[in-house]
Amino acid sequence: MTDSGALAKIADAVEAGFDRQVAFLAQLVRFPSLRGNEAPLQDWFSREMAARGYAVDRYTLADVPLSSHPKAAPMVDADPASSVQVVAAHRAPNPTGRSLILQGHIDVVPEGPAEMWTHPPYAAVIRDGWMYGRGAHDMKAGVACMVFAMDAIRAAGFAPAADVYIQTVTEEESTGNGALSTLIRGYRADACLIPEPSGHTLTRSHTGTIWFRLRVRGVPVHVAVAQSGTNAIMSAFHLIQALQAHVARLNEAAKGDAWYGGIPDPLKFNPGIIRGGDWASSTPAWCEVDCRIGHLPGTDPKEAMRAVERVVAEAAKSDLFLANNPPEVIWTGFQTDGFVQEPGTDAERVLAEAHQAVHGAPMEERRSTAVNDTRYYGIDYGMPALCYGPKGEGAHAFDERTSIADLKLCTRTIARFIAEWCGLRPA
Amino acid sequence: MTDSGALAKIADAVEAGFDRQVAFLAQLVRFPSLRGNEAPLQDWFSREMAARGYAVDRYTLADVPLSSHPKAAPMVDADPASSVQVVAAHRAPNPTGRSLILQGHIDVVPEGPAEMWTHPPYAAVIRDGWMYGRGAHDMKAGVACMVFAMDAIRAAGFAPAADVYIQTVTEEESTGNGALSTLIRGYRADACLIPEPSGHTLTRSHTGTIWFRLRVRGVPVHVAVAQSGTNAIMSAFHLIQALQAHVARLNEAAKGDAWYGGIPDPLKFNPGIIRGGDWASSTPAWCEVDCRIGHLPGTDPKEAMRAVERVVAEAAKSDLFLANNPPEVIWTGFQTDGFVQEPGTDAERVLAEAHQAVHGAPMEERRSTAVNDTRYYGIDYGMPALCYGPKGEGAHAFDERTSIADLKLCTRTIARFIAEWCGLRPA
Numbered sequence: 001m002t003d004s005g006a007l008a009k010i011a012d013a014v015e016a017g018f019d020r021q022v023a024f025l026a027q028l029v030r031f032p033s034l035r036g037n038e039a040p041l042q043d044w045f046s047r048e049m050a051a052r053g054y055a056v057d058r059y060t061l062a063d064v065p066l067s068s069h070p071k072a073a074p075m076v077d078a079d080p081a082s083s084v085q086v087v088a089a090h091r092a093p094n095p096t097g098r099s100l101i102l103q104g105h106i107d108v109v110p111e112g113p114a115e116m117w118t119h120p121p122y123a124a125v126i127r128d129g130w131m132y133g134r135g136a137h138d139m140k141a142g143v144a145c146m147v148f149a150m151d152a153i154r155a156a157g158f159a160p161a162a163d164v165y166i167q168t169v170t171e172e173e174s175t176g177n178g179a180l181s182t183l184i185r186g187y188r189a190d191a192c193l194i195p196e197p198s199g200h201t202l203t204r205s206h207t208g209t210i211w212f213r214l215r216v217r218g219v220p221v222h223v224a225v226a227q228s229g230t231n232a233i234m235s236a237f238h239l240i241q242a243l244q245a246h247v248a249r250l251n252e253a254a255k256g257d258a259w260y261g262g263i264p265d266p267l268k269f270n271p272g273i274i275r276g277g278d279w280a281s282s283t284p285a286w287c288e289v290d291c292r293i294g295h296l297p298g299t300d301p302k303e304a305m306r307a308v309e310r311v312v313a314e315a316a317k318s319d320l321f322l323a324n325n326p327p328e329v330i331w332t333g334f335q336t337d338g339f340v341q342e343p344g345t346d347a348e349r350v351l352a353e354a355h356q357a358v359h360g361a362p363m364e365e366r367r368s369t370a371v372n373d374t375r376y377y378g379i380d381y382g383m384p385a386l387c388y389g390p391k392g393e394g395a396h397a398f399d400e401r402t403s404i405a406d407l408k409l410c411t412r413t414i415a416r417f418i419a420e421w422c423g424l425r426p427a
Numbered sequence: 428m429t430d431s432g433a434l435a436k437i438a439d440a441v442e443a444g445f446d447r448q449v450a451f452l453a454q455l456v457r458f459p460s461l462r463g464n465e466a467p468l469q470d471w472f473s474r475e476m477a478a479r480g481y482a483v484d485r486y487t488l489a490d491v492p493l494s495s496h497p498k499a500a501p502m503v504d505a506d507p508a509s510s511v512q513v514v515a516a517h518r519a520p521n522p523t524g525r526s527l528i529l530q531g532h533i534d535v536v537p538e539g540p541a542e543m544w545t546h547p548p549y550a551a552v553i554r555d556g557w558m559y560g561r562g563a564h565d566m567k568a569g570v571a572c573m574v575f576a577m578d579a580i581r582a583a584g585f586a587p588a589a590d591v592y593i594q595t596v597t598e599e600e601s602t603g604n605g606a607l608s609t610l611i612r613g614y615r616a617d618a619c620l621i622p623e624p625s626g627h628t629l630t631r632s633h634t635g636t637i638w639f640r641l642r643v644r645g646v647p648v649h650v651a652v653a654q655s656g657t658n659a660i661m662s663a664f665h666l667i668q669a670l671q672a673h674v675a676r677l678n679e680a681a682k683g684d685a686w687y688g689g690i691p692d693p694l695k696f697n698p699g700i701i702r703g704g705d706w707a708s709s710t711p712a713w714c715e716v717d718c719r720i721g722h723l724p725g726t727d728p729k730e731a732m733r734a735v736e737r738v739v740a741e742a743a744k745s746d747l748f749l750a751n752n753p754p755e756v757i758w759t760g761f762q763t764d765g766f767v768q769e770p771g772t773d774a775e776r777v778l779a780e781a782h783q784a785v786h787g788a789p790m791e792e793r794r795s796t797a798v799n800d801t802r803y804y805g806i807d808y809g810m811p812a813l814c815y816g817p818k819g820e821g822a823h824a825f826d827e828r829t830s831i832a833d834l835k836l837c838t839r840t841i842a843r844f845i846a847e848w849c850g851l852r853p854a
Contacts, residue, residue, distance in 0.1 A: 110705035112712040116644065173708065211707050217543065219825065233701050233716075237664050272707040274660050278537035280638050280699040280717040280760065281600065281797070282823040285539040289660075290707040333707065370708070396709040398646065 002419045006158060010419060013152035014412045025144040026124035029133035033106050035078055038170045041106050042084035045168050049088035057087040064181045071380055073175035076332040085178055087187060088166040097162035097423030099189035104143035105172030108135035109396050116398045130401040137392030141402040142195030143168060145390055149415035154427055161423035165189060172373055174333045179373035183381050191347035191421060192377040195389030195414060198366060203387035205259045205340040206368040207266060207294040210304050211333035214239050214289040217325055230321035233276045236287040239327060240271050242315030247293060257296050259340055259367055266369045267294040290332060297338030339375035347384035354416035358409055429846045433585060437846060440579035441839045452571040453551035456560035460533050462505055465597045468533050469511040472595050476515035484514040491608045498807055500602035503759040512605055514614060515593040524589035524850030526616035530800060531570035532599030535562035536823050543825045557828040564819030568829040569622030570595060572817060576842035581854055588850035592616060599800055601760045606800035610808050618774035618848060619804040622816030622841060625793060630814035632686045632767040633795040634693060634721040637731050638760035641666050641716040644752055657748035660703045663714040666754060667698050669742030674720060684723050686767055686794055693796050694721040717759060724765030766802035774811035781843035785836055
């Protein structure tokens with residue numbers, strides 16, 4: 001137990017540094033760090049970390065032997081060589097406490113039509129206690145929390161008594177290869193905390209996700225004789241309907257699941273991008289649909305992929321054209337495990353105590369229907385992996401925003417967790 | 428009746444010029460004269476016509492007051508100023524015969540995925556009596572016929588005894604504004620022949636066509652909470668299904684039509700281009716579908732457009748999201764009348780006699796389920812408008828091709844028609 005005087009000093013330091021923290025978060029949000037364009041943010045971030053005295057390891061996904069790892073996912077439409085990762089290390093001399101990985105992703109998803117945003121998506125406008133912007137909530141707020149929690153400990157005159165790695169990664173929204181690369185590169189610790197915006201709940205579990213592209217090729221003809229051709233767009237829709245029926249069956253079966261039985265339709269199928277055809281008066285010759293489908297923890301992703309292939313092949317049989325021109329299923333990203341962080345770890349106990357101390361109420365838990373990066377740490381590298389972070393709204397949506405008040409509470413909680421988990425020394 | 432010696436000389440001249448004609452057609456096919464990119468072909472064509480001694484009027488759609496004409500159609504995604512038209516005039520001194528417009532469009536529709544073509548789409552490969560290529564059939568073969576029919580008359584030592592306008596136009600595949608512009612610019616004649624590839628049949632009638640874009644805007648959310656968002660792609664499919672039901676009702680009603688009652692499902696609805704969404708794991712915020720729908724001759728295009736709007740508005744009511752975020756219908760091109768060239772014109776009689784003489788069999792007729800440019804000449808400017816041309820396959824499809832043997836027969840037929848309709852004089 002860290003003495004209460006030290007903890008009070010650290011809480012004061014969070015308060016004292018909070019204006020700088022909000023400005024730092026605004027800087028993060030102003031980077032349009034869409035997939036393939038994260039490098040400028042990472043360059044800036046690595047300079048910020050170096051200026052704080054951390055040892056900075058900046059590398060790209062082309063620098064690690066990703067492809068030989070069984071959990072690496074295909075990167076379609078993205079270049080590993082431009083996908084920059086940053087690890088800032090606090091190395092404690094003769095460490096006595098428990099080591100920690102603090103990890104956040106800085107890739108954001110596309111903002112969609114600009115006119116549907118109240119404020120420009122990369123302007124970081126603050127209004128009525130919220131900061132608006134793509135990524136403000138998912139998850140640049142969490143990144144700001146972990147950085148300024150560490151800053152507060154130092155500002156209070158202390159340093160963690162164990163190694164702490166502050167990691168900002170890419171590919172969380174598409175493959176998970178950023179997180180995986182830090183592990184392949186060798187970074188390990190006694191626990192991992194990922195401050196995804198969980199609204200101060202512990203993410204007890206997350207479902208798995210598969211990405212794929214349906215590719216339909218048809219024989220176009222003039223619409224004047226359309227009955228003798230086929231319409232690739234409508235054939236793609238036929239496959240979408242079959243996959244909707246598939247996920248409905250999966251959700252029916254999920255009613256008996258230990259973790260997700262109580263959640264209505266925990267598995268989501270999303271046809272997220274569609275493009276097809278070249279001319280309004282030509283029967284479309286091609287259509288492609290980029291999809292995402294979920295599966296329960298415990299399901300082998302390969303098994304979920306085989307199921308998608310079976311559903312598509314079966315649906316193709318009942319479409320005269322597709323039966324002769326089988327549609328393709330192309331794996332375009334995520335092939336992730338679902339994950340359950342089983343209760344009972346000491347890391348969770350320490351986090352729950354920090355939460356209770358800051359919020360004055362017990363830490364609640366959630367069961368997420370979307371992936372986060374904890375799975376690699378928990379499943380593949382056997383460390384307690386806690387997903388817990390600030391509060392906001394509108395992930396992947398318009399007017400995404402994060403609560404400024406909750407940003408501070410979360411920073412205090414994480415700072416306290418670090419202090420208790422790693423122990424403190426005078427700086 | 429032109430004397431048979433002159434007609435035989437003209438037929439011989441078609442034969443003698445045929446190698447040049449095939450080479451000319453291959454040149455035409457090698458221009459990728461997609462919408463917006465027709466100008467280089469038109470430049471070359473106008474030089475070819477000038478070299479033959481015609482007076483050439485080359486102008487663009489920005490040079491005529493299109494927008495004030497009630498039958499002009501909106502040009503979305505195309506620039507009138509780069510849409511070049513060519514009229515090559517044979518002006519007969521003291522004309523005694525009947526004047527004639529020969530018109531062909533040189534715009535082609537997109538070729539689609541290259542790998543689905545046996546030969547490159549703009550290579551004009553000849554194999555087993557067919558020339559392959561986008562536009563070879565629809566309708567550059569017809570353009571070659573009309574040019575070389577006139578060439579044969581001159582080569583045989585004659586000239587038409589009346590004015591003949593050889594016109595190559597754009598926008599036939601999207602709006603019809605090219606054809607309309609020639610009429611607004613003032614070109615008139617006693618008859619019009621458009622050698623669209625009808626397989627040596629007279630096109631008795633064609634249906635009307637409307638182009639429109641469905642625009643759906645949704646509120647995207649992370650798929651983890653997809654039940655609280657909406658999927659613009661699926662909402663677009665909802666509208667497509669409603670329009671399919673609409674066209675099925677139209678086709679049911681068409682069973683009683685004087686011209687189309689005998690043709691199964693003469694009215695076609697085609698969702699031809701779709702695009703939507705930005706990210707596989709974000710519920711799509713937007714989707715657009717470019718569509719084409721047909722209507723019967725006699726239906727006012729404005730009435731067909733109001734019906735589309737009603738169907739879309741009605742379908743939106745049964746979709747929780749669309750009901751609150753009404754989809755848009757944007758008019759993107761064709762707003763055409765259907766057209767019936769009533770039997771009994773002298774022009775048709777002369778064409779039928781020429782066909783009989785060349786083919787040794789009566790001219791048959793077809794009722795087309797796609798538009799052609801005759802409507803403006805017939806409906807809006809009151810002249811007999813004949814759509815009759817060579818034989819081929821694969822309009823708007825892969826491996827589009829035209830029959831070389833039929834190209835020659837058609838050229839002979841058109842040359843004979845010109846001779847009989849316009850009369851001949853020694854050149």
